[in-house]
Amino acid sequence: VVLTGGVRTPSDALVGPVADAAIASLHFDMLFLGVHGISVEAGLSTPNLAEAETNRHFIRSARRVVVVADHTKWGTTGLSSFATLDEVDTLVTDAGLPGADREEIAEHLAELVIAGEHEG
Template identity: 55%
Template structure:
């Protein structure tokens, strides 16, 4: 296969699925890791894709654009791992915790399967599946009903009605973007409504958002910055964002992905 044909095949796969991993492309196209990375570089330079850690995602940044779960799962993986590990330290055994939909909260779910006696409320199919596969008998998982979004969130009147009857100790909220004016946002109107119910149900709001979320504005606001008791982000956060968040939120925690990765390796 010629380089141009291979790059077209990669582009079509990214556009069809929203993302593609280098390892999958190596296996499917039968070429080396280095060849795939060069192809991704060429496509990124032409503005046809966005290169991310371990692969590529489709381009586009509109306020109503909602990437699928697969597309988001390959973005900022080291940052999400570090944020999830720090967030897990805030969850005590025997408490109730709500996890909104998203790949950062999904990453956190893998950390929380080891916490005994948890009651987990979520509107995420992917998050619920993590706990289901772990199969701990001392954990209770409540999955709301609702209409499924591209990011595998369950939203709408059924989800809102289920959440409205609940009270939880802590909400771990993943967001599409955060901005000084707009606050924490999402590109999906129904998801914003559902997430607002989660915020209302929780005694403590913890927002999980890597540095790339700063300055991104979805069409609908979930909560204002000052409503967050804790925001966990990473050291890639711009200085102006660090200053703004420190002034607005209860506590800002910044994690270093490199340090976390080294600790895990050891």
């Protein structure tokens, strides 16, 4: 879904009141979301207030939330938090995330997926 309402640089994210209003009227089975930062204390965060508000609308409209974030996002906190880890169903990250951090994250999520690692 591509919604207008304003473009934020440098990420070129589509954010703002028009996008927020449109998202609020939609229902998503699954949302894939990238983040600036993720931590137990701050949850999901971004340095941009408008983007945080738009992300809140996306999460409220989604049945399932999947966050896609490489290991460098863990422990990073942006200016504005927009969701707790408990609002995330699945985190997809890479093998660079240390084992202790994996255990801490797994306490808050239904599913932690490490890209490139296979069970069995």
